[in-house]
Amino acid sequence: METSRKTLSFSDAHHHLLVMMLTFIQGIYSMPVPTDVPMCTASDTAHYSLMFTGKWTQAAFPKQYPVYRPPAQWSNLIGVTHSYDYHMWQSNEFASNGVREFAEKGEAWTIMKEVETAGEQIQSVYGILSAPAVVGGTGQMNTEFEVFARHSYLSFIVRIVPSPDWFVGADSVDLCEGDHWKEKVTLELFPYDAGTDSGFTFSSPNFETIPQDRIMQITSSFPSHPANSFFYPRLKHLPPIAKVTLTKIKKMNQIISLPLEPTQSNLLLTGNEIEDELIDTPLDCEVSAWSPWGLCKGKCGDSGVQHRTRYIIMHPANNGAACPLLEEERKCFPDNCL
Structure with a gap:
C-alpha cells in the first residue's frame, strides 16, 4: 500500500507539471498586446x-x-x-x-x-x-x-x-x-x-x-x-x-x-x-592657446620687451562674442648679456 501511494503521488506531480507547461505554452501564443500600447481600431487604410x-x-x-x-x-x-x-x-x-x-x-x-x-x-x-x-x-x-x-x-x-x-x-x-x-x-x-x-x-x-x-x-x-x-x-x-x-x-x-x-x-x-x-544662432569667436613668450628684445642693462601671440580658430557670426586680442607684450630683461 505504501508503494501504491508513492506511485500515485509521483503520477499526480507529473500530471500537474504537464498542465503547468501546457498553460505556459498557451499563454505564449495567446499573449495579449501590452496594455500601454494604444490599439488602433480604424477600419480603413x-x-x-x-x-x-x-x-x-x-x-x-x-x-x-x-x-x-x-x-x-x-x-x-x-x-x-x-x-x-x-x-x-x-x-x-x-x-x-x-x-x-x-x-x-x-x-x-x-x-x-x-x-x-x-x-x-x-x-x-x-x-x-x-x-x-x-x-x-x-x-x-x-x-x-x-x-x-x-x-x-x-x-x-x-x-x-x-x-x-x-x-x-x-x-x-x-x-x-x-x-x-x-x-x-x-x-x-x-x-x-x-x-x-x-x-x-x-x-x-x-x-x-x-x-x-x-x-x-x-x-x-x-x-x-x-x-x-x-x-x-x-x-x-x-x-x-x-x-x-x-x-x-x-x-x-x-x-x-x-x-x-x-x-x-x-x-x-x-x-x-x-x-x-530663419534662425540666427550666435557663434562666439574661438582662439587658440597662447604661444610661448618670444625672445626678450632690448639692450643689455636695460629692460626689453617680449611678445606672444594666438590665432583665430573660428570667426564670430550672428552677433557672437568678438575676438579678444591676438597679441600680448610684457617687459623683460635680456639674458646672456656680456
Missing part, C-alpha cells in the same frame, strides 16, 4: 503625404557650415510603415549594420534587406517608402505612403551630408488615434549620432568607433567638445535642423520606388518660403 523640409542654414548653424566639397545637403529618405513591435532605429540602442552603412555612407542596400527580412519573418513591416535626395541644406523632398490599423506606425531616416555618421529621422510615429487617423502631424527634427564613427566635424575623415556606441541625440552641449560642429555652449537647445509634415490625403498619386540619384527639382527654397523659419 489611410494615405499620407510626407514633406521633408531642410532647415540647415548657415545662419542657424554657422559653425563649420559646409559650403563646398560637398556643400550641405540631405541623402534620400528611407522609411517603413510597421507595427508597434518593430524599430528601424532607436535612441540609446545600437545601430544595426544597415543603419550604420546608411548613416556613414548613404548606402541603403543593407537597411533595405533588414526591413524586408523583418517583413518576411515577423510580419511587422507593411511597406517601404522613399524620397529623393536634396541638393541643398534648405531643400524639400516628398513622397506618399499607405498605413492600416495593424501597421499604423511610421519610421524613417535621412543622412546629414557631409557628416561622419549623423542623421535625422523618427522612430515609431503612430498615425492612428483610437478609431480614426490623424489629419496632420508635424515633426521637428534634430541631429543624431549613429555611434559608429568618432569624427567631430562635418568633414572629419573616417574614424571607426571601437567598441560601437549607442545612438544618441546631438545637442548644443553633447558631445561636450569645442571641436564638435554642433557645439554651441551659449544655446540651451539646438534649433531644429529639418522638419517633416505628414498630411492625410484622399488617395495615392503614384507608385513609390527607391530613387538612386538626387533630383534637381528640390533645390534651395526661396527667401519667402523660409522667411518664417
